Amino acid sequence: MTITILTSIISIFSVAQSQMTFAFADLSVLASRAQDNSSEKQIVIDRPLTLAEYVGNYFADAPVLTKVAWCESNFRHLTSDGSVLRGVRNKADIGIMQINELYHREKAKELGMDLDSLDGNLRYARYLYEKEGLQPWKASAACWKKTSADIAMTAVSG
Template sequence: MGLKLNNRLIFQITTLGLIMLASNITGFGGASFIPSVTSEVVEIKEVPPSEDKKVSIERTITVEEYIGNYFSDIPVMIEIAKCESRFRQHDGNGEVLHGEANPLDRGVMQINEFYHNENSSKLGYDILTLEGNTAYARVLFEKYGVKPWKSSSKCWGRTIAYSEYKDLAIN
């Protein structure tokens, strides 16, 4: 003798019904040791939006948070940004950050203006903005890997992120 239930009936059985069904199938009938369970009903009300109650929430994020979000799929680039600029796009005077060793290295990813300004502009990236600097850094990474930032590899070359990148690059 088999028990046949359709899917609709199964979904309509409450928690209490399941316990009672289980106790009847296993032969315990109305055994008193089965706890009484009531089903929970949750009512969801949809409240229409009100024009006079619109709230705009703005939150600024740090350059470090931006880099973490933007390069979440390439953790080694987060380490490179940390080493190259200490997550700074601008210096203390509000000017776009210049490199310490080479003043033509600019911004959070220290993209060299002499070598990359023309190509980045052709692609529509302004490397003097945070968005353009990181977007062009991604282009460079996709084409060359970490080679454009080799000069700072003593800083990021021993990180877990680089080890994982290196393992992926080899395989």
């Protein structure tokens, strides 16, 4: 009787494992079929993304905003104590994109975006960019106008 139960458990496990393999295979197929001109792509991720990679993927259609995030916050949204990052020069600038809450918190709230959350901060930055271009981040223009190689060298040396 013990052998029969053990054999049944092994059979169930084998079926579950093969279904999982198919599920992962399906994800790979979906990712490989993603069209370059499609506005939404499915990507298979085999490891956690860094915040820099996440922002780069989020702003893949507007890479200058990835540079802005680096220049404004060094790709940080939270401080070491877990609070939302605030600007050094202006404490009203918050989060990874350093959005000024005095000017933008109310509108963000109307749009259902929370500037204190990473997602809300990034979404509102996209909204601002589509509405005003890079104007809200003109104070850091000397940084984000540099080439990606210049920014990488600054990150390594500074």
